[in-house]
Amino acid sequence: AQSVSQHNHHVILSEAASLELGCNYSYGGTVNLFWYVQYPGQHLQLLLKYFSGDPLVKGIKGFEAEFIKSKFSFNLRKPSVQWSDTAEYFCAVKGGADGLTFGKGTHLIIQP
Amino acid sequence: DGGITQSPKYLFRKEGQNVTLSCEQNLNHDAMYWYRQDPGQGLRLIYYSQIVNDFQKGDIAEGYSVSREKKESFPLTVTSAQKNPTAFYLCASRGDNKNIQYFGAGTRLSVL
Numbered sequence: 001a002q003s004v005s006q007h008n009h010h011v012i013l014s015e016a017a018s019l020e021l022g023c024n025y026s027y028g029g030t031v032n033l034f035w036y037v038q039y040p041g042q043h044l045q046l047l048l049k050y051f052s053g054d055p056l057v058k059g060i061k062g063f064e065a066e067f068i069k070s071k072f073s074f075n076l077r078k079p080s081v082q083w084s085d086t087a088e089y090f091c092a093v094k095g096g097a098d099g100l101t102f103g104k105g106t107h108l109i110i111q112p
Numbered sequence: 113d114g115g116i117t118q119s120p121k122y123l124f125r126k127e128g129q130n131v132t133l134s135c136e137q138n139l140n141h142d143a144m145y146w147y148r149q150d151p152g153q154g155l156r157l158i159y160y161s162q163i164v165n166d167f168q169k170g171d172i173a174e175g176y177s178v179s180r181e182k183k184e185s186f187p188l189t190v191t192s193a194q195k196n197p198t199a200f201y202l203c204a205s206r207g208d209n210k211n212i213q214y215f216g217a218g219t220r221l222s223v224l
Contacts, residue, residue: 009152032211044155044202044215051210090154094211098162099145099170102154 002027002095006103013081014111021076021106023091032094033074035065036102039087047089050074061085086110115139116216118203123221125190125197133188133219135203143206144186145213148172148199155202161186190221198223 007022025031035047048059055067065076074091088107092100116137125131137144143162147155157170161180175194180186186205190197200220204213 004154006154034212036215043217046212046214049210049212092155098143098168099157099160100155100211100213102147102156104152104154 004103019078025093027095034092118216141205141207145204
């Protein structure tokens, strides 16, 4: 069975700080990897995805993530965060079975 | 306006009562999913359906039931057998585009 581990449950940063949220997964086969974001009061929405090819993927709002196969990791990064990035962030994996397996989420608070 | 509509937004259940959460999509997607979100737990898969008149149990199907009589509709019933139903329920659908799931706004279920 696949699983996803997000290292930080709560992160507090100041505006303009750099962000890196850790995500590790366990699954021996080919995976599709996702980061979803849930802004306060809004739908869960896709931030970025990795299916194949270039392991550095870019998403919306200046986010990027790097797939490192040897480390089973898919960390999310942003060089300079804004107050509007305050949200909950979920890493998810699609392995052999249908449906996504999500991590427990990281609650990010950006202080102005 | 295309998308996934979940209703109601808030729902209250009495002890011993079955309640049904609605999920409708007009994206012409074949696959639909139900997830449960608890604080600090991320999203967990309850049931999914890849095609009309077929559905499969996810990781936490006990105490829930679904039907898929129409492509656009995938209602979830929370039965009296579900002893801890208080949670945020999210419906998602997926088209052919490489395992990307799109989410509704969710239904928050509470027990009276």
